[in-house]
Amino acid sequence: MTQEDLETVKMDKDMVDIAYYHDLAQQKQKEHAKFLAKLRQKKPKHLDKVVKETHAEVFAVVDCTKCANCCKDLGPDFTEADIERIAHAFRMNLGKFEDTYLRVDEDGDKVFQCMPCPFLGADNLCSIYPIRPKACREFPHTDRKKIYQINKLTIQNTLYCPAAYLFVEKLRHKLQL
Ligand code: SF4
Numbered sequence: 449m450t451q452e453d454l455e456t457v458k459m460d461k462d463m464v465d466i467a468y469y470h471d472l473a474q475q476k477q478k479e480h481a482k483f484l485a486k487l488r489q490k491k492p493k494h495l496d497k498v499v500k501e502t503h504a505e506v507f508a509v510v511d512c513t514k515c516a517n518c519c520k521d522l523g524p525d526f527t528e529a530d531i532e533r534i535a536h537a538f539r540m541n542l543g544k545f546e547d548t549y550l551r552v553d554e555d556g557d558k559v560f561q562c563m564p565c566p567f568l569g570a571d572n573l574c575s576i577y578p579i580r581p582k583a584c585r586e587f588p589h590t591d592r593k594k595i596y597q598i599n600k601l602t603i604q605n606t607l608y609c610p611a612a613y614l615f616v617e618k619l620r621h622k623l624q625l
């Protein structure tokens with residue numbers, strides 16, 4: 449990708465072009481895996497600082513309200529604190545909340561019964577934004593220290609999240625490992 453490709457976001461009818469980034473991410477899975485493995489091996493100096501900067505640069509150009517692919521395709525794992533907070537806001541008891549919205553997946557995590565997320569509005573915005581699950585707040589986990597500790601997750605997220613894809617590409621350009 450050219451520097452210009454990394455500074456702009458490809459749109460399709462006023463929405464982030466998910467299919468475009470998904471295809472690119474798929475094509476680059478091996479390259480990305482190699483790069484992230486090197487990152488783990490070499491642990492470049494100031495990596496956390498570069499990661500923080502790169503995360504900020506990517507989210508300065510990616511408008512999540514014109515994407516919401518994570519809310520349509522992935523969805524969060526719920527912590528008990530998430531369930532208590534959201535059920536309380538809905539004035540539902542915990543059992544009723546879980547019966548209405550959640551199921552336990554094959555890894556034993558509590559997740560939505562179906563996707564897209566039931567709290568994603570027709571306006572493509574999260575209707576429970578201030579009290580959304582912790583995993584939604586942290587996704588796509590590109591703003592964290594020792595990013596090489598979650599290489600597998602980062603590569604997987606590039607397939608769903610244009611920002612995660614751009615983040616890895618930008619990091620490659622900057623670090624040239
Ligand atoms: S975090 Fe990624 S997948 Fe979610 S809305 Fe933003 S760009 Fe899209």
Ligand code: SF4
Pocket residue numbers: 518519523524565566567568569573574575576577580581584
């Ligand atoms: S709770 Fe909000 S941020 Fe989380 S998946 Fe649903 S719509 Fe997206």
